[in-house]
Amino acid sequence: MTDTTDTTEVKVSIRNLYKIFGDNPARALEQVKAGMGKPELMDQHSHALGLNNINLDIPAKGIQVIMGLSGSGKSTLIRHLNRLIEPTSGEIWIDGEDVLAMSSEQLRDLRRFKMSMVFQKFGLLPHRTVLENAMYGLEIQGVAKGEADERARKWLERVGLAGFEEQYPSQLSGGQQQRVGLARALATDADILLMDEAFSALDPLIRTDMQSILLELQEELHKTIIFITHDLDEALNIGDSIAILRDGQIIQSGDPQDIIMRPADDYITDFIRDINRAKVVRLRSIARKGATGQGETLRGGMSIEQALPKLTRAPDHTCPVISRTGESLGAVSLDDAINALKPLESESDDEVRYA
Amino acid sequence: MDWLIEFPSLGRRDLSTLRQTVDDGFRTFSRAFGESLEAFFSPLLKFLIWFEHLLTNAPWPLVIGAIALLAWLGSRSWKITVGTILAFLVIGYFGMWEDTMATLAMISVATFVCIAVGIPIGILMARSNIAQRIVTPILDVMQTIPSFVYLIPVVMLLGIGKVPGLLAVCIYAIPPIVRLTNLGIRLVDKDVMEAADAFGASAREKLFGVQIPLALPNIFAGVNQTIMMALSMVVIASMIGVKGLGTPVLRAISNQYLALGLMNGLAIVALAIIFDRVSQTYGKRLQAYRESGHD
Structure with missing residues (x-):
């Protein structure tokens, strides 16, 4: 963690992003823009408001945490960045490129080379060995087998899984499986790492362990990491910057110290009450x-x-x-x-x- | 109040005209297209005849050796391999070698055709809900309509012989492989598919790299079912001129030969058990990765 958040280049920029789930999102969008909230929209129009006017600039080479309780829209938000979910309206810019204007080939290249993702439920391929899983992204990129093998082995070693290459994911513990997920994501050499509640399924000791691994790696890799979590301790431990999401809206965003010292509203004050301030x-x-x-x-x-x-x-x-x-x-x-x-x-x- | 007691049906004459029109229509159709259909199926017929000749003309120890090798490769189990060899020795000793080889050739080719046609249809169904909605009722009809009913048009079109027999077997046996391929692909873990998407896998890479490998256990259950159903059609197929273990069974029914019927029936059962055990153990070996110490 850095002392001060340097004002560096913006890597990912989200503008006026809305996502509404339902049969007629365009009409519901008008209602939302006119000021209707999530519960009313559900009651009166049976549309679910996923994201409500999200604006966020994510600086390069830092860890941006997006925090919220379940149902706050954080997993929906991160899936917009690589367009696993299509927005109802808004803009997403990555390195100055408009993600929503991308053709399906450009989008595939974005997913192959620029962003990789780590999942809460790991998302490993059960029929492939640990090594083959770590090679997956490289294989999709079209990297030659020998080189992919070598790079995957290197990353497995970095996350502490040397010796497990020939095992299948189901033979590993949860923590080990997520290390495979991390190695798979890092092996592609993408600048941006999306981590969707990556450590939430792990028990507390393993979770802090994984956080240290991530911070250690980040110290030398300087990737742009977008990390989703519902756990405030985790957010404060690894975040260079935190955005708090509630009912699909960002209610406070910035330096973690700011959030602890100057919470924007009662919701956040309640949220941070139980943390160990020392x-x-x-x-x-x-x-x-x-x-x-x-x-x-x-x-x-x-x-x-x-x-x-x-x-x-x-x-x-x-x-x-x-x-x-x-x-x-x-x-x-x-x-x-x-x-x-x-x-x-x-x-x-x-x-x-x-x- | 007659109309309440007597169901108001079409007149006898109307009905017979209707039936005649349909029959004539189909007859014209089969006259026009019968030959080209036969030409279309002739490579299959040639292959079937060639395969049957291969099995019946090769020295029997060689055939048993080849079958035992396949059983071993599929199951990696000594028990199943030895059981297979014993079963074939007994079948040969009781004078059913040639009929068994004919049935074996027929079942192998039918299974091959079902796999080659059924898996792509299953994949199509898994990818498109519209395809699923269209194909499912067709499969339902194929599985429930009495086999004799579709034997009629098949025989009208192609006459009596191996190809119509093969077709009848395939119509009956193909639904499980189609259904289970579809099911298997649809049951693939959404999280794994999302991961493949997030890494930029193309539709093709997802199909061959993720969906089919993960659906294999189900697809294999489908292959197994297809083989079993094909075997159960052997007797009916023999009614339209397919030689094999069905023919003596048919003779036994019409002449009340208990022993003949029993012997040939048990030979069919033996084939079924061998196919079933080998394909099931092979299917299980495919999912060795599921065995684990953790969840």
């Missing part, structure tokens, strides 16, 4: 600009948990904070740190809790 709040989010301290100089990316012992040791219980590039971000005191651990209360909180 682990996720970074010093750069709570540093007081212009202030200084006598303690050890700390990095802005450090979590409060890591900083507490250092703050306690400092003579004035205050430490200066610098960014990754060495610029001063101000200072953090022990009191600031402790205050930041207190969960934010939503305005409707009392009603919610004691109603």
Whole structure:
């Protein structure tokens, strides 16, 4: 995870994207544009509102997390990027190319060379060995057998599956199967990696394990990763940027620290209530600009948990904070740190809790 | 109130004109196209005759050896292979070698035709709901209409002999392979298909790389059923001049020869069991990947 989200080139750009499921989506679209919400549309027109006016710029070489509960439309959204689902209206641009204007051949090339995908239920081919699964994308690309074999083996080794090449997917555990899915996606050398709840089917220990594998790989690969999850801890652990989806709408999007420190509404406040703030709040989010301290100089990316012992040791219980590039971000005191651990209360909180 | 008791039907004369018109129409059709149809089927007939001659003229130990080898390759089981050899030895010893070879040739060619025609139709049905809606009722008719009914037009068109017999067998035996190919492809896991789509697989790559391999167990169940149904048609086919184990059975029925009927009937059963066990174990071996330690 990076300290600051650098403003780099935009890799994927989504504009005014709508998706409505039903018999007559065009008519329902008018209603939605006129302001009708998801429940009313379902009740009055029996059309399901999948995505409602999505606008999102996804920067290159970072991990963009799209988070939401089930039914929020996140899986629908990610399937629009490679057009496994066709939108009702809107635009999708990838590297300046209009995805919706692509012919079926161009689209196939986009899927073969530019994007690869990892699935919640793995989507492995049960009749092929682990090695043959990892080679699948390369085979579709038309890479010669010898080279495909070599590249697939290399990626299987990178995800820690050396020695499993000749096994069948059903002989592996869930975590191992998803490593095969990851190796298959990475082997194609696509710039963009779509991960649809990739780790959600795994048990918690394996899940954090897979997250570390992904982060390690990302450190050297710098792919544009679009990661769907319903798990806030996962989103905060791996996301460089997070968009929160509810009822097909993005209700907050940006730096994860922003979301924790300044939730856009009560829904998000409730959402983030139970997280371990000591682990996720970074010093750069709570540093007081212009202030200084006598303690050890700390990095802005450090979590409060890591900083507490250092703050306690400092003579004035205050430490200066610098960014990754060495610029001063101000200072953090022990009191600031402790205050930041207190969960934010939503305005409707009392009603919610004691109603 | 007569019309309540007597069903108001067409008059006797009208009915007979109707039947005559249909019969005459079909007769004209078969006169016009019978020969070209025969010409169309003649390569199949030649192949069938050649195959039958091969089986009956080759030295019997060689034939048994070849059959045993096929049984071994299909099943990889000593039990089934030894059982096959024993069954053929007994059949030969009881004087049914030639008839069995004729039936074997017939069943093999019929199965081959059913596979060659049935699998593509099944694939078409799986890919298009319209095709499925059209083909399903046709299959229903083919499976339920009494075989004698379609023997009539087949004989009118092609006369009596091997090809009409083969056709009758195929009409009866093809539905399972079509149905199970369709079913097998439709049952392929949606998640796996989505993954193939996401990696940019073309329709062809999806069909041959994902759908058919994953549908194979079902397709094989279809092949197995087709063989069994073809065997059960042997006696009826012998009524229109197909030589083989059916002919003595037919003779046994008309003359009340219990032993003759039983012997030939059991020979058909033996063939059925051999075909069934070999194709089933082969089908099982195809899905070895399903055996696993985890879910």
